[in-house]
Amino acid sequence: MQRRVLNAALALACAMLPALASAQPRTRLTVYTALENEQLAPFKQAAEAAVPGVEIAWVRDSTGVITARLIAERQNPRADLVWGLSVFSLLQMEALSMLEPYTPAGAEALRPNFRSDRSPMTWTGMDAFVSAICFNTMVAQQRGLPRPGTWADLLNPAFRGQIAMPNPASSGTGFLTVAGWIGSMGAERAWDYMTKLHENVQVYTHSGSAPCNNAARGEYGLGISLDMRAVTLKNQGAPVEIIVPTDGVGFDLEGTAILRGSRNMEAARKLADFAVTRAANELYGRFYAVLALPGVQAAVRGYPAEFEQRLVSQDFREVALKRDEILRDWAARFDGKSAPRN
């Protein structure tokens, strides 16, 4: 009896062994990213097809968490590359000399404000995204909420407890929204605005998509979120309206960079080359409307027209270098209402 049990156990153990010690003929690149979950599979597939001999292992988390992790690991880096991380984080890492200078082949063709101004470059851009309001029309009807058209409209007492917003410390969307307010209103008025907005906010969430997802489910009346999430949900049939406020919205670039100290430098460079190609930009265009490479038509539908004009002008480096300070200030004022893990 016990021999049979033992044999069965042994057979089971042997069956599981290959999984533990699988052979790896391809170069495995550890890529840290803050891309949305549904982007990971198509991006991996396209990149591995275009760059033979490379395998991508994603480590995904919200912008703030991935940035904190990269900075914490800088003595002993685990990532080869970042692909799909906020330019604010990239510039902060540049200032810490964490990025490998390398100009990917063809990077000069990108829009000038979508690539590093250093030579060789330290990062290249992919696409731009903006903060937008996900407004649940169904809940609005039930609770009699007016449709907000501007950021200022959100201060209306009717929205008390109806707003979800991403925490800027963990979420890239949250940070670009705050940076956008500071950029368009000036620091003093922006903090004043946020203090008043705080009265209406029900929760500050960990991730940038959560406010929109939760607004779509009607848990909150509206969520401050990123445009892409809102467009995707609307295309899925959620009763949300995407509002890009007319009084100026912050925007952010997602970018690619190689980490200094990568143990697979050659493969990392090949992937960085791919990230600026037309094929890669068409991939980005399946989710975002404003792309780094001029002349690529975005395939995504449902974006509000003329939204490029509403973007505030932004000095990324100046804001990036103040990122820590802004987050400290923000936490001191508003952290009590954060969802866990911020």
Next chain:
Amino acid sequence: MREAPLRAGLWLALALLGIGLVLPLGTVLLRAFEDAEGGFAGLANILAYARTPALRLAAWNSLWTAALTTLLTVPLAFLYAYGLTRACLPARPAFRAVMLLPVLAPSLLPALALITLFGNQGLLRGMLGGGSLYGPVGIVAAQVFYCFPHAAIILSVALGMADARLYEAAAALRAGRWRVFWTVTLPGARYGLVSATTVVFTLVVTDFGIPKVIGGQFPVLATDVYKQVVGLQNFNMGAVVGLVLLLPAVGGFLLDRWAEGQRSATLSGRAVAYQPRPRPARDVPLLLLCLLVAGFLLGIVGVACWSSLIRFWPWNLSLTLDNYDFARFDAAGWGTVWTSVRMAAWVALIGTPLAFGTAWLLERGAPGGLLSSVLRFVAGLPLAVPGLVLGLGTILFFNHPANPLGFLYGTLGLLVLNSLVHFYTVPHLAAVTAIRQLDPEFEAVGASLRVPALLTFARVTVPICLPAILDIAVYFFVNAMTTVSAVIFLYGPETKPASIAVVHMDEAGQASAAAAMACAILGVTVAVKLAQLAMAGVVERATQGWRAR
């Protein structure tokens, strides 16, 4: 008896527990007194903690929600266990099975179900009378569900052992029912009550999944550790909060140890097992209560599974399997479930022989000595260590640049080691109990026949204890499948377990997919539990026939 190989076995167990438990915990202790650059900070971190009002508030919140949950859960579990052991209820095995259900699911499952029922779009939100589920209300409700089986199991064991002669004596003395209850039943279950109370309190303080999902803006200790470590990558402050988290757990552990020491043998050899006789005035209310509780447990699980099938909550309630297409929500897709299954299988495969073998060596193999006492103490320790603290210590210890074991960082091996150590105590105690029930004469007879001790172990001890061994293996498997708190710091790019995927999906606001993943985990654990029941019958017949006369 050749002692050298037996001692080697003990050393192996001690080495594993040392690497997986003692050294990581030591690292947490050290880090709490370090500054960001690695220098000695003295009490600076602890003072900084004490001066931060938000962190102090979290400690208070943890304490009072845990106390409230304990106050609700323990009496309820007591009545349920009382019904199972001291009343004549129909379908007792079914009630027992339903009681175990929450153990088989990750703690996030009740939280997700409660949101479906009482969230801002919940089906029954009117019952909250305008209050919000997010915060203490949701935390306590979900914790009662999650902690119920732990208390009920302990109490049904405590109430299951009763000496009928005491009741006969009480009847002969014409004691009233209440008097018998207060003077015979309750004192008999006293230590079970202490145990259940400390277990529930510790579970609530250290659980992380429920406040994460349903806590809203209500800070508690468990989420604070996470916030400091994952959100801010402030490992030193995380270590300080971890130490605070360790306090109630260690306090509960010591209290339980003390109660254990007070206990004299409740059942002597001459005891007569108590058999309840039908009495409607007692049985009917208890049956109603048990039905209510079982209905609540089944209902929560049912709601979670139903919500996982909904196309677009709450606007389109038609059913679909789309939410089970996990690749849409998480890059690893179903891979996370297989990772969990592989991890849990390894934990069971390695942990079961280790726990059982070590228990046998301690009880029958290499007698006495300092090594045995140290090992006994260390084997009891994991019960008092919250998963988050163990996980934090493991990441700090294994990611230290000077650690030669650093290659384990982010691998399945580390997840296996961590879960094995985290859940080691209960299997260890179960194995010790099973072995102590065996007559030591077996070994003596074997020795006199010059049969090597290991052969006696393989031919006699293991087959006799096979049901207990099966229990241990399933315990390891189920806990490794559902654990969140320890592994949340430890997974790597290729080794994300399913329970962590639930957290991440919920974090992104994909509540239906999170519920689907939680139900997938539940499916695996239920299947394993059923397989165990099926196998138990076979094993029983093959190895336990000699017990019957």
